[in-house]
Amino acid sequence: MSSQEAETDGFEVVEVLTGPDEFEVVEVLTGRDDCRIVLNYHHLRFILNLLKPESPEDDDAVANLFLKLEEAEDDSDELRYDQCLEEVTDTAISACKGTMNSLAAAAPTSNSKQVSLEDFLYPTTFSLQLRTVNGKLQAVKMDDYSELTSMLEPPPLMVDSIPRSAPAATPSIEIEFMDDLFMGKVLKVSQHGQVRVFKSATHGNEDQLKREISVLQQVSEKWDPDHPDRPRVPQFLGLVKSRDQVIGMLESFIEGKNLYELSLADTSSTQRRIWKRQIEQAITRLHERGIVWGDVKPENVLIDKAADAWLVDFGGSSTDGWVDEELAETVEGDLQGLLRLKEFLGMRPADMYWQTFFCSARKLRVVACVGDSSVKVADYPPASKQALLMLEAWQARQKLQRFNDxxxxxxxxxxxxxxxxxxxxxxxxxxxxxxxxxxxxxxxxxxxxxxxxxxxxxxxxxxxxxxxxxxxxxxxxxxxxxxxxxxxxxxxxxxxxxxxxxxxxxxxxxxxxxxxxxxxxxxxxxxxxxxxxxxxxxxxxxxxxx
Structure with missing residues (x-):
């Protein structure tokens, strides 16, 4: 089972990708004394609540589930807890399946084929609590679940400035939901028959979406959509609002797979060199206009149907192993990630490569070793030249001249x-x-x-x-x-x-x-x-x- 974990308001959030039958498990939130399972079924949302009994009896089924989780958490095998959590999830869904079927059948929108973005983000929600009755699990409908529901809905986004040229915000009710691309936060949608990508803010990560909106707006202002020099990045297509508040943004949809999903072993070296050059060109053009990509990694490079490389995800931050945390959202971080992307693509690091360029500090033309013949120092603005000289290859080579000791x-x-x-x-x-x-x-x-x-x-x-x-x-x-x-x-x-x-x-x-x-x-x-x-x-x- 694949899972991702994070800390949210005292809960351990685990994305679970499997569930029995047609139930889609969205996430599982586990605490010391409770466990909440969020799942979708026929465009409805169900929240299954497990509360640890204070004074359990010998045959208490709920208490036994918590006991299993505690034993798995103490197990030396790290995968044991994930496996146990999956078993608890399946058990809870099986116990609630009859009740959920009855509620789904009575819901007016449960059989609708087309679902608006509004309906997907704010679905009809039912909350069920599992209790032990005669030694067996039984689902009981709960009435008060507003606190958890608000955590699952996108928070309002306070966008600092919107250019006059930007399209007007589109109501979410006018957008059709098509597919969930990533954990309910990145969705494939349709706007007036055109396929788009919708990205919503998440609690605690609003700044990432605001940064992406700002970066894509800058790209749109500096290059027309059909300009030959425009870097291959998604086009900003406007904001989305619901209940008179901005909740996300629309960008162009790029059909394809990211580098991490592709089998590079089956890809020719010629094609990989083309992708390397396209990624370099896109990063260079962004840096020339003062724009930083941010989170450089293979998952954020999409290869479209025409086999062209696109840069996506401008929310910033950094990923361990690709960009050092202290270099996040900097030109230097982009260049560090670029070198590691080249290694990921199977490109052998070039021998130390010397170039000349004009050093503004010295007011003369100097020679620098940047470690890669494909990086053209002269093509970079002064700030980027300084970042290029901070590459590991150059810094390691000049230790003898640095007098650090x-x-x-x-x-x-x-x-x-x-x-x-x-x-x-x-x-x-x-x-x-x-x-x-x-x-x-x-x-x-x-x-x-x-x-x-x-x-x-x-x-x-x-x-x-x-x-x-x-x-x-x-x-x-x-x-x-x-x-x-x-x-x-x-x-x-x-x-x-x-x-x-x-x-x-x-x-x-x-x-x-x-x-x-x-x-x-x-x-x-x-x-x-x-x-x-x-x-x-x-x-x-x-x-x-x-």
């Missing part, structure tokens, strides 16, 4: 500073200049420099020419100050900060030369060659890594 340079933050080779070298050099300038008084007075051994922030012990220290808060503050100045110069482009750093470096050079001749003056028999040698020795000593 050195205690006199703050490691570069790739989220704040461009990590092309030119910017990394500039970052290192400018920080070294400031660090060397800071210690000039110590060098003038021939005082030992406090040091923190490389990669060891908690060193202790005595030193010879230098002093080891167990506290390094002073060093953290010093590096933060230096990094702040370098960011203003290298990232924000402050010419004044650049000039101040160069001035400090010039003063360091002059003080180094003066120190050299002071040392030379103390030696009575030093010739010019010896002076020059002493000078280089001192410069090397002062500029080497502490």
């Amino acid at each position: 050195y205690e006199h340079i703050q490691p570069i933050n790739p989220r704040l500073v461009c990590t092309c080779m030119s910017c990394v070298l500039a970052w290192n050099n400018l920080n070294v200049v400031l660090d060397l300038a800071h210690w000039q008084n110590h060098l003038d007075n021939r005082q030992p420099l406090p040091i923190i051994p490389r990669g060891n922030n908690n060193s202790s012990g005595g030193g010879t020419a230098a002093t080891l220290t167990t506290t390094h808060e002073w060093n953290t503050q010093l590096l933060d100050a230096h990094a702040s100045i370098v960011r203003r110069a290298a990232v924000e482009g402050s010419q004044l900060c650049y000039a101040r750093i160069l001035q400090a470096h010039l003063r360091t050079l002059s003080r180094t030369i003066v120190r050299n001749f002071r040392v030379a003056a103390t030696a009575e028999e030093e010739d010019d060659d010896d002076n020059l040698l002493a000078f280089f020795r001192i410069v090397f000593f002062n500029s080497r890594t502490r």
Whole structure:
């Protein structure tokens, strides 16, 4: 049995895909002392309630069901609980089947072939409670079930802004329900004879639908439906309202299967390369217009009847194994997911691929290694270029230039500073200049420099020419100050900060030369060659890594 679990208001929500006969089990909500089974039957909704008895008798059938669930929950086999829950569900449905048939037969809409979206979302609902009578389960109709019903209906959606060009909201009564595509939240519907997809908000996830509406509206504003450069994403077709409130949206229907459903082993490498290129092109065009896809994964790539790849689901969020949580809904996250999609399609990661592009921070053309020859850095806007340089392949390759284990340079933050080779070298050099300038008084007075051994922030012990220290808060503050100045110069482009750093470096050079001749003056028999040698020795000593 396939199931999905989540936490909702203290209940464990389990989607169950199987049920006896024609009953369609929608979901099962289990708590410590109760279990509620929601199912559809002939376009009616039934809620089956199981309440754990406080003082059960020996032959209490309801208590025995809860006992089975508790034992299965403690079982080391994780599948045992799902299997037990399926058995409890089947038992409950079998006990209520006669009552549900009687209620369905008496309902005025139970035999209707065409059902409106309104009727599907707000069906006639019956609530039954299972009790033990003479050792057997028996269904009893309940009258008060409004609290649970409100949880099953789509919540009203507060849409911030709707463009004037957007179609007017369509009443749900005017839309025909066709099929349930995903858990009653994504539906196949018909509007004036045209097949559409309806997406409704869910309790606690309203922001995801609002994001999708916003993204698809942006796509519609930036590209006409028939524009040749329009990325393959669903078209926004308007909002849907019920009872004077917005409850969802309509988008174009794309008939096909997602990548996860396809048998890639039976798909030619040529076709998989075509899909890879189509996905790349769609993502690139979205990024060029400042739009982020969001939840990149195979399930959100549809392959239509013409074998073209479409991007769907712009609700955002992230999926473990595809986009890291901290990169959700970012350009960088899209690019990370894209690389993993390529691996999913069987595309071997390309060798390190070097490209040149214009780095706005350095004001010159630089070379970068982006790890994949199909990613064209020059085609991306500046923000996306920075994200490309954060790809794992590039970040791993430049570790030797990052000085992460050195205690006199703050490691570069790739989220704040461009990590092309030119910017990394500039970052290192400018920080070294400031660090060397800071210690000039110590060098003038021939005082030992406090040091923190490389990669060891908690060193202790005595030193010879230098002093080891167990506290390094002073060093953290010093590096933060230096990094702040370098960011203003290298990232924000402050010419004044650049000039101040160069001035400090010039003063360091002059003080180094003066120190050299002071040392030379103390030696009575030093010739010019010896002076020059002493000078280089001192410069090397002062500029080497502490």
